Amino acid sequence: MPRHVRMAGPFQCTPRVHMSVAMAHPYSDLPPHAFWRRAVSDTPADAPVCIAVPKFRLSPADRIATAGSCFAQHLGRALRGAGLTVLDAEPGPAAIGPGLLQEYGYGLYSGRYGNIYTVRQLVQLLEEVREGAPDPDLVWQRGERFHDAMRPGLDPDGLDSADEVLQIRRRHLQRLVPMLRGADLFVFTLGLTEAWRCRRTGRVYPTCPGVIAGNFDPERHEFVNFRYPDIAADLTRLRDLLHGFRPGMKMLLTVSPVPLTATASGGHVLPATQYSKATLRAAAGDFADAHDDVDYFPSYEIVTNPAARGGFFGEGLRQVTPDGVAAVMRAFLAAHGLREDDASDPPALAEKIDLLCEEAMLEAFSP
Amino acid sequence: MSGDLPRVLFIGNSHSGALRLAYAAEPDRWPRWDVYFLGVLANRLGELDLRGGRLVPVTDAAAWQLRYYNHVRNLDVTGFDAFVIVGGTSWVRTAGICADHRSLDFPSIVAGATNPQLVGRPFLQAALRWRLQASSTGRLLSRIRSLGKPVLVVPEPMLSEDGADDRKRYAAYVDLVGRGDAGHWLSMYREARERVLGADATLLDWPRSALVDGVYTASALMRGSKRLGPVEGDAHPDDDYEHANAAYGALVMEQIMRALPAG
Numbered sequence: 001m002p003r004h005v006r007m008a009g010p011f012q013c014t015p016r017v018h019m020s021v022a023m024a025h026p027y028s029d030l031p032p033h034a035f036w037r038r039a040v041s042d043t044p045a046d047a048p049v050c051i052a053v054p055k056f057r058l059s060p061a062d063r064i065a066t067a068g069s070c071f072a073q074h075l076g077r078a079l080r081g082a083g084l085t086v087l088d089a090e091p092g093p094a095a096i097g098p099g100l101l102q103e104y105g106y107g108l109y110s111g112r113y114g115n116i117y118t119v120r121q122l123v124q125l126l127e128e129v130r131e132g133a134p135d136p137d138l139v140w141q142r143g144e145r146f147h148d149a150m151r152p153g154l155d156p157d158g159l160d161s162a163d164e165v166l167q168i169r170r171r172h173l174q175r176l177v178p179m180l181r182g183a184d185l186f187v188f189t190l191g192l193t194e195a196w197r198c199r200r201t202g203r204v205y206p207t208c209p210g211v212i213a214g215n216f217d218p219e220r221h222e223f224v225n226f227r228y229p230d231i232a233a234d235l236t237r238l239r240d241l242l243h244g245f246r247p248g249m250k251m252l253l254t255v256s257p258v259p260l261t262a263t264a265s266g267g268h269v270l271p272a273t274q275y276s277k278a279t280l281r282a283a284a285g286d287f288a289d290a291h292d293d294v295d296y297f298p299s300y301e302i303v304t305n306p307a308a309r310g311g312f313f314g315e316g317l318r319q320v321t322p323d324g325v326a327a328v329m330r331a332f333l334a335a336h337g338l339r340e341d342d343a344s345d346p347p348a349l350a351e352k353i354d355l356l357c358e359e360a361m362l363e364a365f366s367p
Numbered sequence: 368m369s370g371d372l373p374r375v376l377f378i379g380n381s382h383s384g385a386l387r388l389a390y391a392a393e394p395d396r397w398p399r400w401d402v403y404f405l406g407v408l409a410n411r412l413g414e415l416d417l418r419g420g421r422l423v424p425v426t427d428a429a430a431w432q433l434r435y436y437n438h439v440r441n442l443d444v445t446g447f448d449a450f451v452i453v454g455g456t457s458w459v460r461t462a463g464i465c466a467d468h469r470s471l472d473f474p475s476i477v478a479g480a481t482n483p484q485l486v487g488r489p490f491l492q493a494a495l496r497w498r499l500q501a502s503s504t505g506r507l508l509s510r511i512r513s514l515g516k517p518v519l520v521v522p523e524p525m526l527s528e529d530g531a532d533d534r535k536r537y538a539a540y541v542d543l544v545g546r547g548d549a550g551h552w553l554s555m556y557r558e559a560r561e562r563v564l565g566a567d568a569t570l571l572d573w574p575r576s577a578l579v580d581g582v583y584t585a586s587a588l589m590r591g592s593k594r595l596g597p598v599e600g601d602a603h604p605d606d607d608y609e610h611a612n613a614a615y616g617a618l619v620m621e622q623i624m625r626a627l628p629a630g
Contacts, residue, residue: 093463096464096494097497100493104490158487158489167485168487
């Protein structure tokens with residue numbers, strides 16, 4: 001695949017609004033990308049044309065914050081690779097291997113908050129940042145070690161005490177404030193509708209208690225599958241919170257194409273996945289349509305494109321292949337008139353990249 | 368060379384120069400071993416591989432330096448009875464790891480420092496272990512341990528006390544000392560060093576008599592140091608605060624000879 005990507009600007013993709021004299025109906029003058037055969041059947045899956053027309057184009061001057069489910073880690077790397085300014089409130093120490101840094105949550109997003117799978121989880125985080133005080137209940141134990149329940153995979157060996165977890169979390173929250181106040185754009189990848197939450201406080205967790213740390217207690221924990229109205233309301237709250245940190249901050253939403261590892265909904269994981277993705281897709285799209293400062297990018301659609309014939313999913317039909325990631329990122333960068341930077345550090349777009357992904361740990365419980 | 372003496376090979380970076388000078392000045396002071404030196408600069412130490420009992424360079428730079436400094440293309444090391452790796456663990460450079468990342472047990476954090484990122488001690492331990500594994504000594508040791516011979520690892524000298532005034536170049540280290548964290552970090556470093564390298568080598572510490580406050584080297588043992596050279600190198604510039612002179616080299620030679628097994 002070409003390292004350099006230059007595509008026509010987005011304006012060629014904008015539907016023409018004039019009607020020809022000979023026009024008989026609204027379909028007669030539509031551009032090729034409006035037709036399935038031309039845009040999907042006859043177009044290579046790794047080079048969709050005009051699949052995104054950004055409302056606002058990114059530039060190297062934009063300061064970008066990223067968050068989301070594990071697929072979002074790819075997006076952050078691609079943005080950095082394209083020479084954009086991706087903020088990092090908590091960079092790792094210099095001259096330490098990227099694998100180790102990633103294992104401890106460095107360089108994944110604009111803060112060391114780990115994967116954020118649901119919109120509700122991000123809303124919670126921003127409220128916590130605003131208040132500056134972590135909830136003392138959010139400490140999970142595994143054996144003699146203690147974990148931050150909101151990022152349980154971040155310190156694989158755990159910490160010495162609950163107090164240490166809370167002190168570290170408090171400092172983490174403090175460091176996010178200037179980052180959020182300085183961000184021009186917040187890129188968020190929506191991952192799941194299913195979550196587990198505390199019955200008493202309503203706080204959702206990134207993983208079910210007991211999977212990585214903590215203990216599952218049906219008296220204290222309950223399953224929730226967020227519905228469209230919940231997600232729509234959370235997106236509104238999210239935008240308000242972001243504007244509280246920086247008025248006018250733009251949002252860019254995407255939906256992760258990565259299927260659920262497991263569903264706790266009681267049904268089959270395939271329809272559960274489709275429900276989750278369809279709901280997130282609809283909510284994100286509608287929210288973007290309703291706000292000039294919110295855009296949507298079709299990562300989900302590019303990876304699940306039937307023209308790929310499933311080829312963008314690797315072994316296990318869950319993880320996105322490097323080619324799939326590259327197709328998404330190439331389309332994203334091209335839509336914004338950007339290109340992969342040769343000078344950027346590897347891994348390049350098409351290289352295999354391991355993601356830090358707590359949700360995938362549920363696979364260990366598969367019978 | 369005496370045919371009946373055990374043979375030890377010193378493999379080192381530029382810091383091996385001080386030991387070589389000390390030994391060249393007084394070879395009879397350490398009569399129990401036949402001593403040989405193989406020196407290359409900086410990270411080239413980790414670019415020597417062991418193939419068929421020979422130390423061979425795996426990069427062009429290492430190949431050039433092996434020839435320039437040692438007059439060999441590669442070296443059969445099967446005839447040596449012990450090895451000493453000099454330098455290549457870079458204690459001073461590790462100060463950067465905890466410049467902005469510290470755990471609750473650091474004295475500066477206990478004293479109320481609020482700027483650095485708070486992290487768990489396991490992360491810092493893992494970072495130190497990673498750095499040591501990736502160091503040129505870590506890589507070289509992982510290769511020569513298969514020879515089954517005793518290996519000693521000698522650290523680079525600590526920064527000269529003269530370097531304490533050079534914040535421009537040594538800010539991380541000077542700050543580490545200044546905020547009172549050096550002793551704590553050093554104990555974490557020693558712990559990591561033992562865990563990463565200790566199973567395959569005997570790890571020597573800095574000669575105690577050479578240290579000032581436990582974190583700098585006395586300037587008298589640093590001033591007048593010389594570069595590694597094919598024969599005898601030129602003097603380092605006056606503002607070189609990292610390399611030691613032959614007097615320091617002699618102190619370390621004493622340590623090494625005490626630590627080597629009886630021939």
